[in-house]
Amino acid sequence: EIVLRQSPGTLSLSPGERATLSCRASQRVSSRYLAWYQQKPGQAPKLLVYGASSRATGIPDRFSGGGSGTDFTLTISRLEPEDFAVYYCQQYGTSPETFGPGTKVEIK
């Protein structure tokens, strides 16, 4: 199965700053079949991006996804207070679908 690694484990930033999260796969992710999720404490994960760069319905355009092959990124252009959360990547190009361990974005 494809193993996903996310870095950094924790990102300490201030509101208004730019956040860049990395997701690296152990094998090529076919057709850019990678998704990103946001999870806040006590809540279920929420879909942000699929197809590496397509925003889900209702997701603000400050969230953008990119990358291909084995290296993908999620960028939050200007952090809003509600963006401090844990972010997971997930690949669905090769069965079984697998998730990364997450990156926590915390207030500095």
Add this chain to the structure above:
Amino acid sequence: QVHLQESGPGLVKPSQTLSLTCTVSGGSISGGSYFWSWIRQHPEKGLEWIGYIFYGGGIYYNPSLKSRATISADTSKYQFSLKLSSVTAADTAVYYCAVGSTETTGVWFGPWGQGTQVTVSS
């Protein structure tokens, strides 16, 4: 917007079968091209895809569950279910149901239910 809600026992004894149900509102399990999915989240192991059912298309499981998982659907009740047999403490997790979508192959997940904590303990 489809809404999902998990239900089932919060405590299961070791070696017994875990049974959960997901009730769907705002959509039909038998319509569309969605994959009705189960995912769990361990405190240490993170998120793990369990399996999904595609109405009229089949049922798919994560090989890691070693055939312990069974997913079924009752379209008349707008519900789909998960049974996980021979549970151990390693199956203690928050269990989520979710709607899976696809382009050609593979599935991404959203929206999700709120999740239900299941603890395996005697």
